Amino acid sequence: MSGFVEKPEPIQVPGLVHLHTGKVRELYQNEAGDLVMVASDRISAYDWVLPTEIPDKGRVLTQLSLWWFDQLADLVPSHVLSTDLPEGAPADWAGRTLVCKSLQMVPVECVARGYLTGSGLAEYEQSRTVCGLALPEGLVDGSELPAPIFTPATKAEVGEHDENVSYEEVARQVGADTAARLRQATLAVYSRARDIARERGIILADTKFEFGFEGETLVLADEVLTPDSSRFWPVDRWQPGRAQPSYDKQYVRDWLTSGASGWDRGSEQPSPPLPREVVDATRAKYVEAYERLTGTSWS
Numbered sequence: 001m002s003g004f005v006e007k008p009e010p011i012q013v014p015g016l017v018h019l020h021t022g023k024v025r026e027l028y029q030n031e032a033g034d035l036v037m038v039a040s041d042r043i044s045a046y047d048w049v050l051p052t053e054i055p056d057k058g059r060v061l062t063q064l065s066l067w068w069f070d071q072l073a074d075l076v077p078s079h080v081l082s083t084d085l086p087e088g089a090p091a092d093w094a095g096r097t098l099v100c101k102s103l104q105m106v107p108v109e110c111v112a113r114g115y116l117t118g119s120g121l122a123e124y125e126q127s128r129t130v131c132g133l134a135l136p137e138g139l140v141d142g143s144e145l146p147a148p149i150f151t152p153a154t155k156a157e158v159g160e161h162d163e164n165v166s167y168e169e170v171a172r173q174v175g176a177d178t179a180a181r182l183r184q185a186t187l188a189v190y191s192r193a194r195d196i197a198r199e200r201g202i203i204l205a206d207t208k209f210e211f212g213f214e215g216e217t218l219v220l221a222d223e224v225l226t227p228d229s230s231r232f233w234p235v236d237r238w239q240p241g242r243a244q245p246s247y248d249k250q251y252v253r254d255w256l257t258s259g260a261s262g263w264d265r266g267s268e269q270p271s272p273p274l275p276r277e278v279v280d281a282t283r284a285k286y287v288e289a290y291e292r293l294t295g296t297s298w299s
Contacts, residue, residue: 041053055279117141142244148190152169153208227289
């Protein structure tokens with residue numbers, strides 16, 4: 001069992017219908033039929049949405065996504081229509097709200113990997129493959145792959161794991177033409193982002209995207225290239241053969257699995273609140289990722 005320690009009650013706003021509570025985002029629909037996405041400061045780890053929030057996290061995710069959408073606009077259109085606050089919305093929604101097109105979403109997590117780690121490493125150690133794709137011998141945790149690979153996954157409910165699947169399975173589920181378009185777009189966006197990040201001293205190890213259709217047009221949706229959806233590593237500290245320092249939930253995961261937390265990850269007990277020093281260190285990592293990538297000060 002996992003999920004929310006305590007599922008939040010969504011804020012009710014006149015003219016908006018609440019559709020869904022995700023790990024981080026609240027999803028609404030306005031009277032025009034557009035989607036309104038609000039990024040909270042919630043953080044999840046090991047399939048639990050934690051009881052402690054990370055200040056500014058939702059705004060960092062939203063503003064970084066907007067910056068990336070601009071960098072990628074010539075490759076694939078985005079779902080963003082506006083950043084205007086809906087009438088009657090709380091002031092706290094400022095900077096964390098996107099009004100977006102309502103798309104026909106493709107039920108696939110489109111993952112691109114340029115480096116070997118995480119679930120890809122676990123599969124490689126068993127079979128020398130990732131999502132059925134054969135890889136060379138001799139790779140270790142953090143190794144750069146000969147070329148980026150498309151390793152899709154099925155989308156899971158809150159509290160469940162996404163499950164890696166083969167390209168052939170994606171083609172079976174959504175059709176060969178859509179599968180090919182997803183793979184092409186995923187690798188094109190990853191390659192562009194990898195090069196931009198590298199220029200700024202950051203390795204983009206892997207990332208996941210979500211796409212939907214507006215008619216026949218493939219559109220990039222949800223968040224893009226944030227510390228929640230990507231593994232970012234500092235170039236100057238990259239050392240294959242070990243776990244890499246990263247711009248994400250590293251402090252949270254480390255504390256939860258340490259003796260200090262008193263939490264048994266294998267139990268069905270919800271995760272405990274985070275101490276102030278872990279919250280502050282995690283917020284600093286999100287802000288640092290934003291500042292290094294965009295070249296602008298968060299403040």
